[in-house]
Amino acid sequence: MKIPSIASRIKKGDSTGKPWVSQGHLVIIASFFAMVLTMGVYFTFGIFIKSINAELGWSRSTISGAFSVAWIVNGILSILAGAINDRFGPRLVITVSGLLSGTGYLLISRISSEWQLYLFFGLIVGAGSSIFIPLTSTIARWYLKNRSAMTGIAISGIGIGSFIMPPIANSLILHYTWRTAFSILGIALLVVVVIAAQFLKKEPTRKIGSTQLNNVETINNDQETRSKKKVFKEVITTSQFWLFFSMLVCLGFVFFAIQIHLPPYATDKGISPNSAANILAVMGGAGIIGRIVFGNLGDNMGNRKTFMLGFAFMSVAMYWLLTAENTWSLYIFAIVFGISYGNCVTQESPLVATIFGLKSHGLVFGLISTGFSLGSAIGPYVAGQIFDLTGSYDYAFMASAGIITLGLVLNILLPKQR
Numbered sequence: 001m002k003i004p005s006i007a008s009r010i011k012k013g014d015s016t017g018k019p020w021v022s023q024g025h026l027v028i029i030a031s032f033f034a035m036v037l038t039m040g041v042y043f044t045f046g047i048f049i050k051s052i053n054a055e056l057g058w059s060r061s062t063i064s065g066a067f068s069v070a071w072i073v074n075g076i077l078s079i080l081a082g083a084i085n086d087r088f089g090p091r092l093v094i095t096v097s098g099l100l101s102g103t104g105y106l107l108i109s110r111i112s113s114e115w116q117l118y119l120f121f122g123l124i125v126g127a128g129s130s131i132f133i134p135l136t137s138t139i140a141r142w143y144l145k146n147r148s149a150m151t152g153i154a155i156s157g158i159g160i161g162s163f164i165m166p167p168i169a170n171s172l173i174l175h176y177t178w179r180t181a182f183s184i185l186g187i188a189l190l191v192v193v194v195i196a197a198q199f200l201k202k203e204p205t206r207k208i209g210s211t212q213l214n215n216v217e218t219i220n221n222d223q224e225t226r227s228k229k230k231v232f233k234e235v236i237t238t239s240q241f242w243l244f245f246s247m248l249v250c251l252g253f254v255f256f257a258i259q260i261h262l263p264p265y266a267t268d269k270g271i272s273p274n275s276a277a278n279i280l281a282v283m284g285g286a287g288i289i290g291r292i293v294f295g296n297l298g299d300n301m302g303n304r305k306t307f308m309l310g311f312a313f314m315s316v317a318m319y320w321l322l323t324a325e326n327t328w329s330l331y332i333f334a335i336v337f338g339i340s341y342g343n344c345v346t347q348e349s350p351l352v353a354t355i356f357g358l359k360s361h362g363l364v365f366g367l368i369s370t371g372f373s374l375g376s377a378i379g380p381y382v383a384g385q386i387f388d389l390t391g392s393y394d395y396a397f398m399a400s401a402g403i404i405t406l407g408l409v410l411n412i413l414l415p416k417q418r
Contacts, residue, residue, distance in 0.1 A: 023201055024142045028150055030199035031135040032157035034094055037189045038101055040161015042070075042129050043284065044169040044185070045121075046260040047277055050267065051178040052117075061384035062114060064260050068377040069122030070129065071256070075373020077130045082366030085134035089202030093134045095194055100128030102190025109182040131193075133366045136349035141203040147353065148303060152291040152346040159291055159342055162284020166263075170277035235364050240355050243414045245371035247311075248348070250407030252375030253382075254318065254400045255341055259283075260380040262330075265393045269325050279327075283334035290342020303351040304414060310344035311408035318401035322394070 049063050085093050104124035111117050136151055143150045165185075172181035235241050259280075266276035294306055317337035324333050352365045383396035 026199045027138060027142055027201060028154050030196040031139065031154040032160075033196045034098070034131055034135065034193050035155055035157030036161040036164075037192045038097065038129055038131050038161075039158040040165035040284075041101075041105065041169075041185045041189050042125070043158075043162045043259055043280075044165045046263045046280065047166050047169045047173070048178050048181075049260070049264055050273075051173055055178070056112075058114060058117075059384070059388055060261075060264065061381060061388045063117070064380040064384040066117045066121045067256070067260055068379075068381040069118055070126030071252070071373045071376035073123055073126030074130050075370040075377070077127050078133045078369050078373065079363065079366040081130045082133045082137060083363045085137055085202070086363055090134045090138045090200040091197055091202075094131055094197035094200060097128045097131050098190060098193030098197060100124055101193065102128075102186045104128055105182045105186025105189065109179040109186070133369055135200075137365055138200065138202060140349050140353045148306075148346060148350045149292075151349055152294065155345060156288045156291040156342075158345070159284050159286075159288030159338070162287060162338075163281045164284075166277045166280040166284070167274075170273060174273075235356050236367070240415055241368065243410050244351075244355075244368050247307075247407050247410045247414070248369060248371035249375035250403050250410070251311075251314075251341075251344055252372040252377075253379035254314065254375075254404045254407075255379070256376040257379035257383040257396060257400050258321075258337065261383045261387070261393060261396070262334075266327075266330060268393075271327055271330070275327055279330050279334050282331055283338035286335045286338025287342030287345075290339040290344075291346045293339075294343035294346055303347040303354055304411070307344060307347040307351060308408065308411045310340045310347070311404065311411050313340040314344070315401065315405045315408055318397065318404050321397055322401060 045067050049060060052058060052063055053060065081093050081097075101124075104120050107120040107124065108117065111120060132155075135154065139151050139154055140147060169181055169185065172184055176184075262283075263273075263276040263280055266279055267273055271279075290310070294310070313336055317333055317340060320329070320336070321333045324330050348369070349365060352368060356364050379400070382399070383393065386396040386399075387393055
């Protein structure tokens with residue numbers, strides 16, 4: 001007897017003919033796994049700093065500078081990725097991203113010069129990691145009523161990746177070498193992301209003439225598409241755009257200054273490498289809570305107000321970090337900071353859709369997110385330079401506390417209406 005394949009079962013569904021998994025759900029699942037691997041591995045970079053430093057003798061600012069270059073490349077290409085996604089859909093974009101990222105990590109395992117780190121991680125991995133904009137823009141097209149909640153579910157993959165990948169990377173480094181760790185992670189990313197990309201689809205399909213839609217959300221999306229929206233050239237002249245852009249500069253600066261330098265900061269305080277990796281993992285795991293819980297809150301309370309809460313609690317966490325020097329206090333910081341950041345990134349795409357509409361959502365969101373990439377590029381490098389000059393992260397974390405507070409003020413000033 002011929003046994004039907006899993007793919008055919010999913011397509012044919014149960015005895016009533018209803019698919020077991022809708023195309024919209026497949027988009028969410030595929031986006032989730034793409035983010036687990038791509039961003040999870042990307043965010044382990046801080047775990048490798050001391051190992052690279054020990055073998056090759058490069059300074060922390062030099063090593064973290066490659067991460068900064070990656071975010072500059074990521075920010076620039078996010079605009080292109082968003083535009084290509086608007087035209088051709090996410091399958092092409094995410095497939096290419098998976099190929100680039102996986103290949104980049106394999107090449108990093110062979111580096112011997114600084115320029116190679118900047119080329120392979122800064123350029124190739126930075127380009128391959130530009131998946132956030134096309135995936136969240138795709139989800140915005142698929143869902144209207146539960147847009148924030150579904151976005152939160154999909155990008156909780158970033159939190160899952162940030163939770164499981166640092167301990168995995170640390171274990172691979174301890175049992176093998178940092179070079180082998182990069183190779184294994186690169187192969188895993190290459191396989192999973194390319195496969196996940198094949199399940200993505202740009203938007204729900206409407207059968208012209210039959211009035212039948214394959215997704216209830218399509219009706220609402222069609223209505224919103226027909227409404228008046230600010231097109232690209234008009235968007236960049238608005239105060240909302242530049243306030244939003246500046247908020248994301250602050251968010252990116254602070255988050256990645258912490259993401260990259262928290263592990264070496266913890267080990268400098270006498271905390272074991274395993275515990276330092278676990279603190280980073282807890283921060284990623286807390287982000288899952290922020291993405292899911294506050295995704296629902298954003299749908300009910302409004303994305304702008306929920307975004308504001310994220311900035312407020314991130315500010316509290318940063319001032320707490322200024323006095324945190326032992327394991328338990330760093331765990332508290334990681335939990336509050338992670339939940340708050342998870343909330344913030346969940347609100348970005350829905351808030352862009354609310355303020356600027358869906359017509360050029362990928363392109364507009366990509367341009368606004370260059371602010372996040374700019375901050376993400378500056379933060380780790382500045383923190384590394386401050387450490388190299390002073391031998392301490394105290395001034396770097398003080399500056400970060402002030403910058404995230406500035407982000408909160410900008411959020412308060414953001415106009416409520418389009």
